[in-house]
Amino acid sequence: MAGFQGGGKPFQIRLENIMQEPDWLGLQGRTFAVTGAAHGIGFGIARGLVNAGARVALLDFDHEAAKMAAKELCSTGARVMAVSCDTTDADSLEHAARAVQETLGVCSGLVNNAGILRSAALNDVAVEEWNRVLSTNLTGYLLAARAFYPQMRLRNHSSIVHVASIAGSYPQTRSGAYSASKAGVRLLSRQLAVEWRGDRIRSNTICPGMIRTPLSAAFYAQPGLEARRAAMTASGRVGEPDDIANAALFLLSARSDYVNATDIAVNGGMDAMLMDMVPRPGFNDTTKGEA
Secondary structure: OEEEEEOOEEEEEOHHHHHHOOOOOOOOOOEEEEEOOOOHHHHHHHHHHHHOOOEEEEEEOOHHHHHHHHHHHHOOOOOEEEEEOOOOOHHHHHHHHHHHHHHHOOEEEEEEOOOOOOOEOOOOOOHHHHHHHHHHHHHHHHHHHHHHHHHHOOOOOEEEEEEOOHHHOOOOOOEOOHHHHHHHHHHHHHHHHHHOHHHOEEEEEEEEOOEOOHHHHHHHOOOOHHHHHHOOOOOOOOEOHHHHHHHHHHHHOHHHOOOOOOEEEEOOOHHHOOHHHOOOOOOOOOOOOOO
16 A cells, blocks of 8 residues: 555555556557557557457558467457558558558557668668668658547547657667667657647657567577676566567556656666676676676
């Protein structure tokens, strides 16, 4: 039990009762769209929404993978649909938004998650590859938000969650336009929140740190690498897609109604570790976790 003092009267909350309240997040029966939902973080968010009782549209360029993911989620009895969608194409997104509304109902929220990375140093990155990353990771987020805007403005407490990256705050070298695109997502999110405030549409950003996904699986196959990465976080572990999903569900729910135009870092406290990674003989062990 937690007790708080306000206005001269004690205010008590039984935390265990809150967590056991059915549909505590209020997502049951609501419709949400997730881009890049066939794999990794996107699929983790879609699965979290399904577990919360929501209706979920899985939008992905890889339609076969999206159908397989939807089939897996449908096995739980959830209302799920897979939609073939190119998030860099406005017409494709408009078609997807109409299909979602016709099949699952008016959309209450959008998760912008689709993204790509093309490795290259800034001296070497081809302009075509630079533009391709920006088109997917940044412009695509705007196009998706605009496609679902007419529906979200019809619902009360609609919410957009944009998946950015810790690389949007700290440069990730030799990754072409990736860091620039993710930094742009953070400001795009804030601008949407301000411009669409009259329609009660909130917009927030999640900035993941090191998350284990199918795309990063090869990294963790290298001996000792996971331990070294885990040692760079205050939580002492590498993150999982469910860690991002938990934050996304909160931001999509009315429980976060006063959280708007902000960034939430889900990185295990990685950004707090800077000073601890500075060698200080006798005070810290900078070789901790190395193979």
